[in-house]
Every structure is written in C-alpha cells, then in structure tokens.
Amino acid sequence: xxxxxxxxxxxxxxxxxxxxxxxxxxxxxxxxxxxxxxxxxxxxxxxxxxxxxxxxxxxxxxxxxxxxxxxxxxxxxxxxxxxxxxxxxxxxxxxxxxxxxxxxxxxxxxxxxxxxxxxxxxxxxxxxxxxxxxxxxxxxxxxxxxxx
Numbered sequence: 045x046x047x048x049x050x051x052x053x054x055x056x057x058x059x060x061x062x063x064x065x066x067x068x069x070x071x072x073x074x075x076x077x078x079x080x081x082x083x084x085x086x087x088x089x090x091x092x093x094x095x096x097x098x099x100x101x102x103x104x105x106x107x108x109x110x111x112x113x114x115x116x117x118x119x120x121x122x123x124x125x126x127x128x129x130x131x132x133x134x135x136x137x138x139x140x141x142x143x144x145x146x147x148x149x150x151x152x153x154x155x156x157x158x159x160x161x162x163x164x165x166x167x168x169x170x171x172x173x174x175x176x177x178x179x180x181x182x183x184x185x186x187x188x189x190x191x192x
Contacts, residue, residue: 047077054067054069067099071103072089076103099166102138106135108137121175122168125171130154133149133152135150136149
C-alpha cells in the first residue's frame with residue numbers, strides 16, 4: 045500500500061570527515077499507515093539520500109493524525125495561542141491515554157526572545173490547563189523548545 049510523506053523537519057547533517065556524512069531527520073506520515081508500508085518508504089528515502097549525496101541517513105518517524113476533527117481543533121488552539129508570541133508549532137501529536145490526553149509538539153522560538161525555555165513551557169502548560177477545563181479533558185503537554 046502507498047504511504048505519503050506529509051512533511052520533513054529537524055534535518056541535521058553531520059560531517060565526520062571525508063566520506064563519512066550522516067543526515068538525521070523526522071519524517072511525518074499518516075498515523076493510520078501500515079507499519080510495513082512506512083518502513084518501505086523510509087528505506088527508499090534512506091537509499092536515495094545515500095545514492096544522491098553519499099551519506100547515511102537515520103530517519104525518525106512521526107505519525108500524524110489526518111482528518112481527525114478533534115486533533116485539528118486542539119492543534120488550531122495551540123497554534124493560535126503561540127502565534128500571539130510569534131512562535132510556530134511543528135511535530136504536533138495527540139495521543140489518547142487512559143488517564144489523560146498527551147499533546148506533544150515542538151515550538152519554534154526566535155533566539156531574540158528573552159523568555160527562557162522554562163517560562164515558555166510554563167505558559168503552554170497554563171494554556172493547556174485552561175483548554176482542559178473548557179473541553180472537560182485532561183491534557184498533558186510534552187513540549188520541546190527549538191531556538192532559531
């Protein structure tokens with residue numbers, strides 16, 4: 045079965061000297077995809093990178109919910125909130141757990157922002173608590189701050 049790549053982010057090229065390059069990246073695929081199909085496309089990407097750029101590749105897979113209204117609603121709320129601070133969100137994932145709903149994402153913050161990573165995470169957690177109360181859910185955020 046066919047798997048589409050929805051996005052790529054967190055690309056890092058490692059140069060360990062002549063003939064020894066490696067690239068790491070996160071590749072977003074639909075969460076509903078069959079594991080064997082995802083494995084096949086990731087292998088193809090790794091081989092192609094090796095053929096075209098003579099580098100080894102290590103790819104992390106990020107499953108993304110596609111067409112899930114609740115997922116899109118939660119993502120929109122966080123994106124709008126963080127846009128107020130000129131921050132952007134990527135690698136957004138929502139996982140329904142037994143006792144809570146875990147929301148995991150990376151927030152891109154300019155180096156010029158004087159707020160600390162901990163202050164930003166605290167603000168996001170307060171926001172999460174507010175929308176948890178509004179939605180009648182227990183959202184728990186796992187946030188990575190990426191500076192650019």
